[in-house]
Amino acid sequence: MKIRTKMGMLAVGLSVAVAGTAAVGFYLTERSSLLRKTAGARSALADHLAQACRDALVVNDELAALNAAANVRDRTGVLDAYCLDGKGRVVAHADTALLGRWPPPLKGTDGVPMTVPVTKGPARKAVVIFSRTAMEREVEQALRDISHRIYPTLGVALGLGLLGAWWLALHLTRPIRRIAQGTHRLAAGELDHRLQEKRADELGDLARDFNRMAERLGELDQMKRDFVAMVTHELRSPLSAIESYANFMMEGVPSGEASRFIDNLSIIRNNATRLGRFVNDILDLSKIESRAMDVRKERFDVAGLITELTDLFGPVARERGVRLEIDVPPGLTVNADRDKIHQAMTNLMGNALKFTPSGGKVVLSAGSPPPAANGGRAHVRLTVADTGPGIPPKDQPRIFDKFEQVRGIRAAHDGVKGTGLGLAIVKGLVETQGGAVRLESVVGQGSRFSLHLPE
Numbered sequence: 001m002k003i004r005t006k007m008g009m010l011a012v013g014l015s016v017a018v019a020g021t022a023a024v025g026f027y028l029t030e031r032s033s034l035l036r037k038t039a040g041a042r043s044a045l046a047d048h049l050a051q052a053c054r055d056a057l058v059v060n061d062e063l064a065a066l067n068a069a070a071n072v073r074d075r076t077g078v079l080d081a082y083c084l085d086g087k088g089r090v091v092a093h094a095d096t097a098l099l100g101r102w103p104p105p106l107k108g109t110d111g112v113p114m115t116v117p118v119t120k121g122p123a124r125k126a127v128v129i130f131s132r133t134a135m136e137r138e139v140e141q142a143l144r145d146i147s148h149r150i151y152p153t154l155g156v157a158l159g160l161g162l163l164g165a166w167w168l169a170l171h172l173t174r175p176i177r178r179i180a181q182g183t184h185r186l187a188a189g190e191l192d193h194r195l196q197e198k199r200a201d202e203l204g205d206l207a208r209d210f211n212r213m214a215e216r217l218g219e220l221d222q223m224k225r226d227f228v229a230m231v232t233h234e235l236r237s238p239l240s241a242i243e244s245y246a247n248f249m250m251e252g253v254p255s256g257e258a259s260r261f262i263d264n265l266s267i268i269r270n271n272a273t274r275l276g277r278f279v280n281d282i283l284d285l286s287k288i289e290s291r292a293m294d295v296r297k298e299r300f301d302v303a304g305l306i307t308e309l310t311d312l313f314g315p316v317a318r319e320r321g322v323r324l325e326i327d328v329p330p331g332l333t334v335n336a337d338r339d340k341i342h343q344a345m346t347n348l349m350g351n352a353l354k355f356t357p358s359g360g361k362v363v364l365s366a367g368s369p370p371p372a373a374n375g376g377r378a379h380v381r382l383t384v385a386d387t388g389p390g391i392p393p394k395d396q397p398r399i400f401d402k403f404e405q406v407r408g409i410r411a412a413h414d415g416v417k418g419t420g421l422g423l424a425i426v427k428g429l430v431e432t433q434g435g436a437v438r439l440e441s442v443v444g445q446g447s448r449f450s451l452h453l454p455e
């Protein structure tokens with residue numbers, strides 16, 4: 001789930017919770033204050049009746065007390081109202097037939113009596129019987145009125161809360177998204193990518209740190225490239241001198257007792273060649289990695305390239321007892337950088353001949369499979385297949401990384417040991433041209449490396 005969705009949901013949840021809590025809290029306090037108010041009104045009414053009964057006693061005017069009792073009884077929510085003498089007999093009531101009798105008994109459970117003393121001693125009392133249902137109905141009606149007044153306000157507050165939540169989610173996640181995108185681009189090798197850092201908060205700090213980190217990475221990358229360029233330059237000149245001197249001396253010494261001398265010299269030459277190859281490989285890789293490798297595409301004849309390769313590798317294959325076969329349709333052409341394809345194929349052929357034991361074969365083939373076989377894109381395929389030891393599935397993706405080799409696979413002859421750079425270079429050379437390298441291999445049967453070049 002995206003961070004914006006999460007934050008939006010959290011903010012919406014919080015707004016709803018705050019609005020809900022406010023509504024419930026408001027409802028409860030209003031309700032208790034209403035209950036308090038109605039209780040006050042009830043006791044005031046009973047006090048009023050008590051006072052009327054007291055006054056009637058003082059001035060000996062029973063009629064005033066009767067009127068007061070009738071008055072109180074007529075109020076809404078009152079079931080009955082009367083005054084009692086010290087013995088508990090009715091002395092004031094709207095119904096004069098009840099005077100001098102015991103008060104009428106309470107019917108049902110609805111009546112809630114409230115008694116207030118009128119005199120001290122054998123107490124006269126004023127009694128008002130309130131209706132519980134009427135009391136509750138009154139409170140409920142009042143609460144309903146309040147709710148109708150606060151709902152619109154709550155709705156507006158909630159709407160504003162949601163709007164604020166949406167704005168907050170957007171405001172906070174947009175810079176985070178930009179930083180995430182920047183990190184992806186940096187990880188993909190775009191070291192010159194920078195973020196805007198106008199904000200003054202922590203996200204602005206993060207963007208500034210990101211930019212400093214990208215700058216530092218760029219510097220380190222430059223240092224690495226400079227180092228490789230320097231090492232390459234410093235090694236290449238003396239190595240070519242060694243190589244040409246060794247060649248020169250080997251040509252000038254007659255055979256016989258000097259053969260040992262020549263053997264030693266040939267070791268010097270082999271090592272010089274090996275070091276030279278290593279330096280060139282490092283240089284090629286550094287160019288590929290820094291995207292400094294320029295690609296010069298031209299349309300060329302595939303059969304011509306394959307013939308050149310078989311001429312180059314024919315003698316080595318014969319020497320190692322490996323059969324070299326070719327299978328290329330005439331007239332097949334491809335639009336690619338010829339030198340780079342030549343170099344990639346040389347690396348693949350070198351590997352195939354290095355790992356295939358004597359008696360095996362290496363097949364060089366080319367073709368232009370139907371576009372459906374390559375996701376609808378037209379392409380030309382160049383393949384080097386061998387009957388060597390094969391590569392275990394777990395090692396197949398790894399061997400295209402630099403310095404990676406398959407453990408336990410040994411070259412089929414005592415030649416120059418490799419450094420594990422060849423396939424990384426092949427991959428880089430082909431991918432800079434928009435192509436791809438594919439490997440199919442079965443342990444014990446052989447390997448098949450194909451270059452897919454887009455047309």
Ligand SMILES: Nc1ncnc2c1ncn2[C@@H]1O[C@H](COP(=O)(O)OP(=O)(O)OP(=O)(O)O)[C@@H](O)[C@H]1O
Nearest residue numbers: 351352355388399405406418419420421422423447
């Ligand atoms: N045709 C093949 N058959 C079997 N294993 C292979 C084959 N080609 C490559 N490999 C395995 O992949 C590894 C990497 O190959 P890569 O060409 O990158 O390096 P290398 O040949 O060891 O050294 P370099 O090419 O730098 O001299 C090899 O060491 C070998 O283990």
Ligand SMILES: [Mg+2]
Nearest residue numbers: 351418422423
């Ligand atoms: Mg190799």
